[in-house]
Amino acid sequence: MRPISIGQFIFSALVLVFFLMITVQPAAAQSAALDASANRGTVPVTADPDPAGSIKGVVTTSDGKPAADVTIVISGTKKFALTDGDGKFAFRHLQPGEYLLEVSLVGYETIKQQVTITGSQALSLTIRLNAAQKMLDELTVTGVYNKFNKKETEDVARLPLKNLENPQSYTVVTREIMQEQQITDYVSIFKNIPGAGIPIVYNQGRTSMFARGFMTDNLIRNSVSGFVYTNIDPANLQRVEAIKGPSGTLFNSSMISFGGLFNRVTKKPVDRNFTELSYSAASFDLNRLTMDFNRVLDTAHNTLFRLNAAVGTQQSFQDAGFSRNLMVAPSFSYKVNDRLSLLLDVEASTFNATSPIRFTPSTKGKITNIKDLGIDYKKSFTNNSLDYKTQQLNVFGQVNYQLSEGWRSQTNYTRTYSATKGYVTQLIGYGKTDDSLQQQAQIEDFPYNGTEIQQNFIGDTRIGNLRNRVVIGVDVFNQKSNRNTPTVNMTPINFLHPGAAYNNFNAAKIDSAAAHAAYQIYRTNIYTYGVYVSDVINITPQLNVMLSLRGDRFDNKGTYYPAQDSTAGAYTQNALSPKLGIVYELLPERLSLFGNYMNGFSNTGGADFNGVGFKPQQAYQWEGGIKLDLLGHRISSTISYYHIDVSNTTRDDIDHPGYSIQDGVQLSRGIEAEVIANPMPGFNVVAGYSYNDSRYTTANKNVEGLRPATAGPQTLANLWLSYRLISGKLRGLGAGFGGNYGSSQFQTNTTTFSFQIPSYTVLDATVFYDQQHYRLGVKVDNLTNERYWSYRLAPQMPIRVTADITIKF
Missing domain, CATH: 2.60.40.1120 (Carboxypeptidase-like, regulatory domain)
Structure with missing residues (x-):
């Protein structure tokens, strides 16, 4: 008999747990x-x-x-x-x-x-x-038992829809699970999202994850643009929402991917006084201090203030590399009267770090798997003098006004700034040998500025006997960037035996070489104008239909090159994005069947050989599945099948070298499942599974029919089990255990060269003691010291122990 794989074992365990929870009554209730x-x-x-x-x-x-x-x-x-x-x-x-x-x-x-x-x-x-x-985030009460089940959110549909009423799949990672898992970095949050995979960390600290076979950046904050090309600190997060599928109807398509989006929701002021101070210490010299301070500023409880802050330092597990960060996030809310309320939310941070390892293998070598390449896992091939500094400022304002009993106005404003200054590095496979690499550095001076203004009118009204929940909105988005960058390539070295040349990659050498390097200097400026409407119509109390449409006007002002005093690449495009959703509650508030047909688009510049301008790429998804909320919220689950076709992709025009034609097609389809459960008092389960089949169906001949390397692992699974004593002298004592599995994936996948990243299984565990005025916790990440890599061939953290103490008063 063929042995079962780790991935098959985890998936089988998830299915078994799921059916046991449905069929078995809670044990504590029997006792x-x-x-x-x-x-x-x-x-x-x-x-x-x-x-x-x-x-x-x-x-x-x-x-x-x-x-x-x-x-x-x-x-x-x-x-x-x-x-x-x-x-x-x-x-x-x-x-x-x-x-x-x-x-x-x-x-x-x-x-x-x-x-x-x-x-x-x-x-x-x-x-x-x-x-x-x-607490503000507990307006939808799910109880102390199923503490990770907080699916109700207005962000997905921009309407107050319950999960079982919403025809779209989404996952919510709550602050409760972040706290239990002692999250100290943003990317660890995504261990709890089905299909997200190993996060991809770029040179400036910004991140991407996978969603339904597409790389997806973290560019949405509080449901509008949160465009920052820097590190994100988790201390100011209330939750992270993974909204699945091409959601271009209600979100700015330039901020999302065809697989979906990740919306980070920040902590807002709440109507009570409290202070929490937390200190974390971990392997590799991690020191981290966070504060959450909230105050009611007037006797009428109309004026609220909250301040979240974090400061931390950490060394790399490799021979060089570090990070230092400081974040402050004040927020202020004011209820003017029963109709009008105001919110101001600010997040500012600085981040000083070295670039994460990034390696691109040579396509002329014979080795085709990172595990066989022999690069020392703990060598960085860089130097701490090659660091960079980033700054970010994110300002979010919101005005809510109750127009009438059934209608309200919501005005959102966001202004973002992020800049990177310093050295960013990467490693490149060189020549025909498998043991050579070339070190490369860029000296960046790269600021981004973004502005978005959004106006929504949200209503709950009746037309005849039909209930209509409606959002009508307009938004304007602008993004500008400035780049001033020279690139320096070092002399190739043998990475198996680098010798004295290992120390040559330093700031002094790069500065000297940069004096003779060519600079990239340019500016970009784009605008997006959007208008959208979405209506959820209750045909019957159990049947609702969502009809949505968005129109977009994209205006790329082009790239300005000061040296030539010229602008290139300017173009405009229009796009329509429809959405249809149907939900039938087979068992009201317990079991619903849902389906959707959704669209998203991506603007594409350029023209073909005949001078015909390219159209936006379009992604169309149809999806069907079930949603469960059983036994008084003890079991919440979403299981769905999706099918995404991406059209209007470009490929090489073989008849006219140097030109492209726009007839490419990419297919992405698969299954996703999520379970959030409380089988017995004090015991909680979060589990997820995703299978994605992605391929180019019409494309360049060297990739046609193949899985895109950017699609990530075909199979992913996540599991977290948590138990906490809820009575007795040791009430508040608990433990958690879980892990993540990913099948093998590609860093490069063409007919001429393919480079693989092996599968991985990473296990984590924690023990904690949570009381009214304090919390103690110890977490071990990567219990088995698994060696595994991201899509950019960056080695991931080995076994790490974190101790945490929180004082609450």
Whole structure:
């Protein structure tokens, strides 16, 4: 019998866990000796006495709204209950006596209430939570048990749609899982996103990931442009949303890929006072301090302020390389009156680092796998004097105004600045031998400036008997850049035996050579004007249809070259982007079937041999699947199949050398699955699986029929298991374990040369103790010390231990 692979094993385990969670009742509910209806709090409050005593009640927020999935524990016993969607709960079969109820919910202080049962008394309670303790991101309550299940967001559809109402696939990585996994760098967040793969870190610290077979940059912040070509610090993030598929209808297509987009949502001021200070220390001399400070500035609770900050240093695991960062992120909100509210959110940072390793193999060598090449995993082939500094400033403003009962106005404004100054480096395979490389450096002075203004009108109204949830919007986007860069190539060296030449790659040598190098000096300037409308129509309470359309005007002012006092490459293009979505809730609020037909586009400059200008590349996706939200939010899952056709790609015109024709086609199709579950109290599961089949169907002959190297691994899987004690003297003690698997992928894949990156399995584990005023944690990344590489052939972090302490007051 053929042995099973690691990837097949993980996928089989995911399927087994998923079906067990659907078919098996929570073990703790059985051990609590409660009947199912009592344990889930579904029994209505009545005056009829039970055979024994009982406690029934309802939990509300301070504004009188029911609070779902609140935990109520009878102290000293194994009995517990969760409130249902109406805030109700019940305990049955209680003997006469005194009981202490502990009522808890994430973001609220625990309430303790003493009650007395006499005989067969049916005691009825109303418990009110203090709204001032509520965190902004917990408007949709998913409870202390399934703490990673926070799928409700307005960002995906720009409308307040529930996950089961939304005809699009998406994943939300919450701050709760970031905290449990002791995330200290932005790229580690993506371990929890199905199909994201190993992040690609570029020379300036900016990053890309994979989404449905396409490289996808991190250019969206708070649902609008967050265009920064620098490092992103996770300390200011509330969550990261991976929105799948070509979403050009509601987002600026120049900021996303045909596979989707990653929206980073920042922390906003909330209506309570708190301070959190965290310190992390890890292998390779990581030192990191973060602060989260929030204050209510007036007695009416209309003026709120929040400040997040981070400072850190770290050395590379290789013989050279470092990073140092400083980030401050103040945010301010003001409620002018019941109709008008204002938000200002600022993020500023500096980052000083050396370039991550990047290696491009020689296409004339005989070795075709990075693992066989023999490059020393811990040699950087660079020098700490070859560093760069970046700056970024991201300003986001939002004005919300309630126009009427059914309509509101939302105005968004963002201004971004990011600049890199210093040395960026890469390594290039050289000549016909497999053991030679050439070191290359650029001295960058490269600022980017971006501005986006967006106006949305969001409504919830009826036309006849049909409910319509509508967004109508316009946006204007501008991006400018300036480049001033010389490139220096060093004398090739033997990377197996570099000798004294190893030390020649330094700032003094590069500066000397740059004095005679040619400079790239130019400026770019582009504008995008968009208008869009999206309407979700409820045909019946269980059936809704989404109809969306966007029109774009792209205006590239061209690239200006000061030396020639000339501009080249200017062009304009228009594009339409439609979207159709259908959702049918087979079981209302529990099981829905969904399908979508979506479009995204990418602007392409140039013309063919006959002078006919190129059109925008277009990606069309159709997708179908199911979404689950079962057992009172204990199981949330999305499983889908997608098919993406990309047309209007360019390829070489073999009849007219030097020209291109625009008839290329690329296909990307696959399966994605995600499960977020709470099989038993205190035990949480996050699991994902993706399979992607991607190929060029019409392209240059050297790649036609092949998988693009930029499509990433064909199979990816992620898993995180977490258990935390929720009662007893050790309440708050927990552990987590998980990992990621990726099949082999290509760095280059053509008919003449193919270079492979091997598959990988990386395992992580953590132990933590979380209390009201402090949190202690220890995390081990890459437990088995796996050696693995990114698409750019950058060696990834070996085993690393991180210790963390957080003080909360």
